[in-house]
Amino acid sequence: MTSGDRRGGTVEVIVAVNSADDTAAALVRAVRTQHPGWIISASWAGDPQLRPDAPAGTEWARDVPAEIDLCRAAHDDRIWLAGLTAARSVVSDNANPVIVLIAGAIAVAGPLDALVPAATDVLVVIPRSVGTPANGFPDVAELFVAGSVSSSVVGFGANALAAITWLLEGLVAGSDVTFGRRLDVATTLFGQRQCTDPTLGASPWRWPDGQETALIDAPHFAEDGPALLDRTIAGRPRISLANADRLAAVRGVADQLSPRSDALTLPGGIAIDATIRRLARRHPGHSLQPWTQAKEFRDWLSQRYWWALLESRPDLAARFGVDADVDVEAFRAWAFGAAGRNEAPLLIDPAGLTNPTPHLKVTGCRTDGINVVGYLDRQSGVGAVGRTIVQVLAEAGIPHSAIAYQRTANPLLDEPPRCDQHVEFATTLACVNGDQMANLRSDHPELFGPGRSVIGYWFWELSTVAGGPPVAVDTVQEIWSATRFMAKAFAEHGVPVRVAPLPLARPVRSNVARDSFLPLAEADGRFVFGVVLDHLSVTARKNPLGAIAAFTQAFAANEGPLLVIKTINGEQRWREHEELLLAAAERPDITVWDAHLPIAEHLAFIGHLDALVSLHRSEGLGLHLAEAMWMNVPVIATRYSGNLDFMDDASALLVDSELVDVGADGGWAYPAEATWARPSVDHASRLMRRLVDEPDLAGRIGRAAHTRMETQHRQDSAALIEQLTTLGAGHRPGAAIDDAG
Known part of the structure; x- marks a missing residue:
């Protein structure tokens, strides 16, 4: 049955299959006999390359689990991964009620109308026990482990998309919780109707006396020997089949029941x-x-x-x-x-087990080019720096080798760049921060040693490195820094330092409309100030509370302007995020929005702001400020630290500040005895007020900012190319003049 045959409101059945036998076909025939008007399809939970023909009378569902998700889900959960994936597309595309049946675990002998979700139902489930459990079955411990409702059949209503998505996320995230227990939680979170029709209650847990049997739930049925509904139960069975009517009912549907589950291997x-x-x-x-x-x-x-x-x-x-x-x-x-001792899977080769990262092939020790190593294939700010340098080298025609360093928890890019993964040149530029250089040397000793030189292109946020994380200074012959502010700090290491400006290219933003972003959807013509930050970059350093204080001082509640604070990783730094939410709670014109966006959409969000505010305590560079300036967005920023390399009073609204001790605000990241800025809330509030009261000011500052970035990019590109060309011409690092000042 194709999607064109589906009609809104039509009941659909998904038969989830994980073994290549006739059990699923028997189940399909039984459902078709009882409900000839229902749409039935099947979903395969086994090896994607060994999928058999679909059960007679059906087609395989078009939406299947991603291959990597089949590796993520536990063995017993794979069949629900397949069933829920197919059910999600039914609910999402057609808003039809859908019933998922697990082939081999469920048998149909009569009508299933009581399972069909009504218009208001989210989940329809069958309880394992109704009323007080008889003869102590099931006991509380069993219900706690297996769940209180059947995990062989579930009905999903037209409003069940959120519930299905939540269940799917749990299956691939991994936990010790059974699917039945997770289903219990879903019924609480999303709402459920319990199907107590006695004809649908036959199972190893209960079998109402004197009732016709329309559905038997027996995922561990054993037909051999004395027939058992559940072969996993030790001792006397809960439900005995030493009863003529029950035995006849089970034998009538035995072709639909099978404990078989084909093992999934790579x-x-x-x-x-x-x-x-x-x-x-x-x-x-x-x-x-x-x-x-x-x-x-x-x-x-x-x-x-x-x-x-x-x-x-x-x-x-x-x-x-x-x-x-x-x-x-x-x-x-x-x-x-x-592997030979059965302690690890066969065919996973240990031959390359010399480092936690892949071995690099050494192809030369030339002095006419540069190796660039860094997190080149990862979503990382330092990774972006490495990719920029590789791009500059390519455009300048300087010989180079690109090496992606893998010791990082940052996720892979959707489209990672091609990397050479070999060491061709004597000089290496390492876009890996100083506290990770010891790991780099341990993982890739081939980059170091006699006849080879390493330059560290490092980043740091404070004016001093004293008291910061340990840095393997002995791994580098020279340090490069993107800003003068950082260069002065790195000079404390006693290693020659060069300022090597990073060309901040024009950002590539998506064309997503302003009202597509939730906090901007109803902004209409109101002036929107924005703050963007990652809580993992130390919330106190980014200082969003300062922006809230300045905004509330500048404007009365609902006077007109809005303040949107866009964050990420609020869950990982929930204390700081809760503090932020509390500070914004009393102002309806302040919104805190924690959400991960694709890079192009994140840039579009910044581009739709009327002004970007950064009352930071300290910035090594301030990439997001440069991105806003490229997009003609006026920036209010602290007059301190690395951002002053690309902004001045003509291209930004700079906030006065004083230096104070970092103290306890530095938390785990920064030494308490270091200093950073305390921007003036009074001055920042006056600048916010000016942007709203002087309509021409925002446009004038935005245009000047864009012009500054165009000029800055040309100058920084030329400066970096000159330095890289010097290296490519055989310059030996370590002989550099300290130009940190």
């Missing part, structure tokens, strides 16, 4: 164990395709599997060490024999 017979599932869950998105791109996935797995196994096994950690103290050679020797 190509080559690799079993999906807990370590593989954990790695799959850590990987963002759906770019990995374990079956369609088997070799690529196996290569990816081989690079990570052994270290993840070590991380999860206390016995191995005790034997071989952890983190930087791992005895790599001893662990590698153990790994070679692990």
Whole structure:
């Protein structure tokens, strides 16, 4: 049945299948007999490349689980992953009520009308027990583990999209909670109707006496020997089939019941164990395709599997060490024999197990070019710096090799750039912050050593490095800095420092309309001030509370202007986020919006603001400020730190400040004895007021900002190309003149 045959309000049935036998076909026939007008389709939960023909009378659902999600879900959850994926498209596309039946676990012998969700239903479930459990069955512990409702059949109403999505997210996120228990929680969160029709109650948990049986729920049925509805129960069964009517009912539908569940393995017979599932869950998105791109996935797995196994096994950690103290050679020797001892899946090659990151091939030691190493394929600010430098090298025609460094938790880019992954030149520019340089040397010693030089392109937010995280200064011969502010701080290390400005290119924004963003949807012609920050970048440093204080001082409630504070990672820094929400709670014209946006949409959001406000305590660079300036958005910013390299009083509204001790506000990130700025709330409020009261001011500052960025980009590009050309011509780092001042 195709989507064109579907009619709004028509009942649809999804039969979820995970074994290539005739059980599903028997279930389809039974449903078709009882309900010839219903639409039936099937969803496959097994190996994507071994999918059999669809059960007779159906077609496979067009929406299937992503291959990597099949690796993320537990074995017992895969069938619901398939069923829910198909159900989601039915509810989303057609708003039809849908019933998901698990093939092999459920048998139909009569009409299922009582399971059909009404217009107001979200979930329709069958309780395992109605009233007081008889003879102690089921007891509380069993209900707590397995759930209080059947996990073999669920009805989803037209309004169930949120519930289905929530259930799917839980299946791929991984936990020790059974699907039945998760379904219990879903009924509480999203609403449910319990189907207590006695004809649909036959199961190993209960079987109403004297009732016709329309549905039997028996996921662990065993036909051999004395017939048991549940072969997993030790001792006397809860529901005995030593009853003529019950036995006849079960025998009449036995062809629909089967405990079989085909094991899912990766190509080559690799079993999906807990370590593989954990790695799959850590990987963002759906770019990995374990079956369609088997070799690529196996290569990816081989690079990570052994270290993840070590991380999860206390016995191995005790034997071989952890983190930087791992005895790599001893662990590698153990790994070679692990598969043969059934301690790891076959065909995951331990041969490259020398570092937590892939080995780099050394192809030369030329002095006419540069290796660039960094988080080039990751969503990371430092990664973006590395990609910019690679682009500048390519445009300038300077020989180079691009190396993507993998020791990071940042997610992969949707479209990562091609990287050479080999060491061709004697000089390396490492776009890896100073506190990670020791790891880089440990992971890739081939970049270091006699005849080779390393330059660190580093970032830091304060005016001093004293008291900050430990930095492996001995790994570099020279430090490059994107701003004069950071260069002065890095000079404390005693290593030659150069200011190497980073060309801040024109941002590429999406064309998403202003009213598409939730907090801007009803802004109409009101002047909107915006603040953007990542809580993981230290909330106190970004100082959104200062922006709220300035806004509330400048404008009375609902006077006209709006303040939107756009954050990310509020859940990970929930204390700081709650403090922010509390500060904004009494003002209806202040909105706090925590949401992850694609980069192009994030830039579009900034571009739709009437002014960007940054009352920061300190910035190493301030990339978001430069992006706003490129887009003609006037910026109100603290007159302090790295942002002063690309803005002045003609191109921005700069806020006066005084230096104060960081103190407790630095938290885990910054030393209390360091200093940073305390921007003037009074001055910031006056500047906000000016932008609203002087309509021409915003346009004038915005145009000047754009012009400044165009000029700055040309100048910084020329300066960086000159420095890179010098390196490419054989300059030896370490002989640089300290130009941090």
